[in-house]
Amino acid sequence: MIKLSHVTKEYPRRGKALDDVSFEVAKGEFAFLTGHSGSGKSTTLRLLHMADWPTEGEVRICGFSSELTSPREVWKLRRRVGFIFQDFRLLPGRTALQNVAFALEVTGTPRREVLERANRLLAQVGLASKAGALVNELSGGEQQRVSTARALVNEPLALLADEPTGNLDERASRGIMELFRDLNARGMAVLMATHDLELIRAYPGIRVIELNQGRLAFDSKAAGSGDRDRGEG
């Protein structure tokens, strides 16, 4: 489902943001991508979303390879992969409902179905009452949930989430995590970047992949599940 093979990403003048990283996330698997700030989590997710291309190595996701997909074709990939951005990326001046509906409209979904599904997703993230509110008038946590609903509204095969609980309080974080686990249980692969160790500890069953200065530092799957806690120290 998700596979990085010897991926190196170099930014001009900034050096290597990722250095020979390889790992795989299977269909229906849930994995945390962790590491200090600047360790390359966002870069990894951006490469998987093909918002950028690796300098070396190959990225694969949902049958799309970074070596075969051109910028003109990324739209196909983006309809299959949900992405929750660290900075939400919502359209200001539009309501929560319009923002969620937007991701469906671009795929040419019939209007009736668009509204029905967008409303359902907003209810799932607990924002049904704010459907008509402008997103720029919502709190950070509420915007985060709108962006989550948008990422999920196309029923993606894989979800990439960049610090999706970063702006949420304890209770809201749990809510989002439960939603992800629920969708994961129904077959959606999840790769979630987070530096929240408390959250990771709260879900001992979930795989942890740790980056350190652009290199793969730890993978609980490779280490064997019993050793998971060692990598977070």
Add this chain to the structure above:
Amino acid sequence: MYAIREAVAAIRRAPVLLVLSAAMVALALYVVGLFAVATYNLHEALGRIEERVEVVIYLRDDARDEELRLLEEDLAGMDEVLRVRHFTKDDALARARADLPEFEDLFRDLDVNPLPASLEVELVPGFRTPEGVARVAGRASIYPSVEDVRYGDEWVDRLYLLRRIGGIATAVLGAAFGAVAALIIATAVRIALFARREEILIMRLVGATNGFIRRPFLLEGALTGLIGGLLSAALTYASFHAVSTLIFRLEWIPIEWVVTGVVSGGLFGLVASAFAIQKYLREI
């Protein structure tokens, strides 16, 4: 369908943006419109003066009828000639009396009519040039019955020069104003798009195809251009009307010109949008 709905929604969300860019387009095309009115009127005025370019052939009193007929047929057969009118000596006197009533006494006391018969040759538009006039005059002066040929060669030369300068000035200035207007329209559209680059980026991020993203923007660009074009037509007409009633009479430009202006405003908006949006579509 989506594109129309989205374009309308975008205008509803930010009507000020549309009004501002349409106003910019309107001002740009307004200058072109004023120029068009000025050019058209100048053209018409020159055309009216030009209609008076003709060759007058004075005939000898002893001219023979067959020769005259030959001359008339010869002239009428020339490409340059539209019409030949024959005025007899009596016609000439009658005209003189009508034109100069203050000399009525003088005319009445005449024993012999001193005025010559004449042929007045009207030229085909396009041949009302120094060359055309000279050719007709040259042909006529071969005939012995012709006393004299007049065609005001000096002012025909000047008129012709004026017309040439006018034509060149119209082409150069028109092209310059058109280019400036196109530039302003392109800038207006770019500003409007710049305000929405985030939206374009997000559309791409959630899986919209380039065509899908482009359509509402193209529609909006075309609409901006059209509204600007209509506004400029209204402004131009208002200015025309004011000058025409307060200062001096002007002719309103042909409706085809107005339609062309408004439509090209829309087209410019469309093309400018297409170019401007391409820049954002290349980003990821």
